[in-house]
Amino acid sequence: xxxxxxxxxxxxxxxxxxxxxxxxxxxxxxxxxxxxxxxxxxxxxxxxxxxxxxxxxxxxxxxxxxxxxxxxxxxxxxxxxxxxxxxxxxxxxxxxxxxxxxxxxxxxxxxxxxxxxxxxxxxxxxxxxxxxxxxxxxxxxxxxxxxxxxxxxxxxxxxxxxxxxxxxxxxxxxxxxxxxxxxxxxxxxxxxxxxxxxxxxxxxxxxxxxxxxxxxxxxxxxxxxxxxxxxxxxxxxxxxxxxxxxxxxxxxxxxxxxxxxxxxxxxxxxxxxxxxxxxxxxxxxxxxxxxxxxxxxxxxxxxxxxxxxxxxxxxxxxxxxxxxxxxxxxxxxxxxxxxxxxxxxxxxxxxxxxxxxxxxxxxxxxxxxxxxxxxxxxxxxxxxxxxxxxxxxxxxxxxxxxxxxxxxxxxxxxxxx
Numbered sequence: 372x373x374x375x376x377x378x379x380x381x382x383x384x385x386x387x388x389x390x391x392x393x394x395x396x397x398x399x400x401x402x403x404x405x406x407x408x409x410x411x412x413x414x415x416x417x418x419x420x421x422x423x424x425x426x427x428x429x430x431x432x433x434x435x436x437x438x439x440x441x442x443x444x445x446x447x448x449x450x451x452x453x454x455x456x457x458x459x460x461x462x463x464x465x466x467x468x469x470x471x472x473x474x475x476x477x478x479x480x481x482x483x484x485x486x487x488x489x490x491x492x493x494x495x496x497x498x499x500x501x502x503x504x505x506x507x508x509x510x511x512x513x514x515x516x517x518x519x520x521x522x523x524x525x526x527x528x529x530x531x532x533x534x535x536x537x538x539x540x541x542x543x544x545x546x547x548x549x550x551x552x553x554x555x556x557x558x559x560x561x562x563x564x565x566x567x568x569x570x571x572x573x574x575x576x577x578x579x580x581x582x583x584x585x586x587x588x589x590x591x592x593x594x595x596x597x598x599x600x601x602x603x604x605x606x607x608x609x610x611x612x613x614x615x616x617x618x619x620x621x622x623x624x625x626x627x628x629x630x631x632x633x634x635x636x637x638x639x640x641x642x643x644x645x646x647x648x649x650x651x652x653x654x655x656x657x658x659x660x661x662x663x664x665x666x667x668x669x670x671x672x673x674x675x676x677x678x679x680x681x682x683x684x685x686x687x688x689x690x691x692x693x694x695x696x697x698x699x700x701x702x703x704x705x706x707x708x709x710x711x712x713x714x715x716x717x718x719x720x721x722x723x724x725x726x727x728x729x730x731x732x733x734x735x736x737x738x739x740x741x742x743x744x745x746x747x748x749x750x751x752x753x754x755x756x757x758x759x760x761x762x763x764x765x766x767x768x769x770x771x772x773x774x775x776x777x778x779x780x781x782x783x784x785x786x787x788x
């Protein structure tokens with residue numbers, strides 16, 4: 372295949388990259404659960420934690436350098452069958468220059484996988500992640516300054532578990548905002564973790580640590596996508612799992628405040644304290660259309676997240692919850708049992724197939740549009756076992772990911788309509 376020409380424009384000192392080119396619609400073979408309404412102004416937005424993270428720098432580039440990697444082919448087929456117009460990829464290692472992103476597009480997405488229609492994303496946004504960046508401090512208080520737990524975001528190397536936004540529509544490069552360096556302490560009323568061994572409150576981190584500690588475990592991005600004459604702000608993130616800590620609940624409290632960041636950002640007057648990596652201040656305009664998407668690592672009713680963490684978004688008056696669902700999730704919860712049998716939440720809305728003993732399957736991944744974008748459809752790519760496409764999800768060890776692709780169709784206003 373002849374490589375498609377892409378000119379990469381550096382943004383924020385070369386950190387953020389946007390591919391320029393003409394948007395080319397792609398036809399895709401899809402199951403009935405992903406059938407698309409035929410409307411010129413309907414936009415399908417998706418999030419997919421595809422678990423393409425690797426254990427060492429360079430491994431992802433090596434795996435994507437040919438079209439032979441089985442996992443990459445499987446996640447690419449899932450994307451092709453869902454055929455979103457805009458998709459956030461979580462757990463895709465950051466590689467400077469966008470090399471891994473180009474390889475994934477050229478060798479996988481733009482090549483038919485198992486009969487699914489190839490899909491073309493001429494536009495991409497990728498920027499650094501806080502994962503694996505050494506903080507210089509003993510953040511987990513184990514007496515040593517080393518390893519992923521002492522990085523600004525957990526990671527074995529810089530950029531592990533990164534993010535990518537792919538789009539069929541142009542990205543407004545000059546208007547992108549990133550919040551990688553926003554400090555947790557600068558959030559008013561931050562839910563800072565407390566050391567239970569001391570009488571002082573919120574003292575797990577020292578003043579010196581809080582002076583450099585970043586809120587985002589990966590990053591928060593506001594990526595404006597131009598759909599016709601209308602701009603849709605793609606608000607992308609991947610908060611830390613609320614586990615892998617101790618009674619101080621440092622990851623649970625961070626997860627809560629990473630989710631809160633977007634709630635404040637889209638609520639008029641609530642985001643005045645926010646600053647981006649270029650020094651711009653404030654939240655999103657009340658007139659702006661947006662979609663919040665990503666693996667939020669928080670279920671409304673089950674799992675280990677801090678109480679009401681995700682309700683900060685689900686209960687926000689500016690946000691609609693389309694409740695994407697699947698029959699495959701219902702079937703999986705019944706067949707797997709374990710912790711699933713004790714869950715309070717409806718398994719139809721689960722998006723992640725976690726360990727059956729604990730925490731069980733959960734709703735972790737979200738696509739949440741603003742009320743200015745009417746919802747035309749929604750779903751989770753989780754086929755039942757009788758569906759041949761269930762081979763794309765399977766059981767542990769997963770052929771693709773322990774998360775499922777979640778999609779929502781929204782109607783984008785036509786300018787002048």
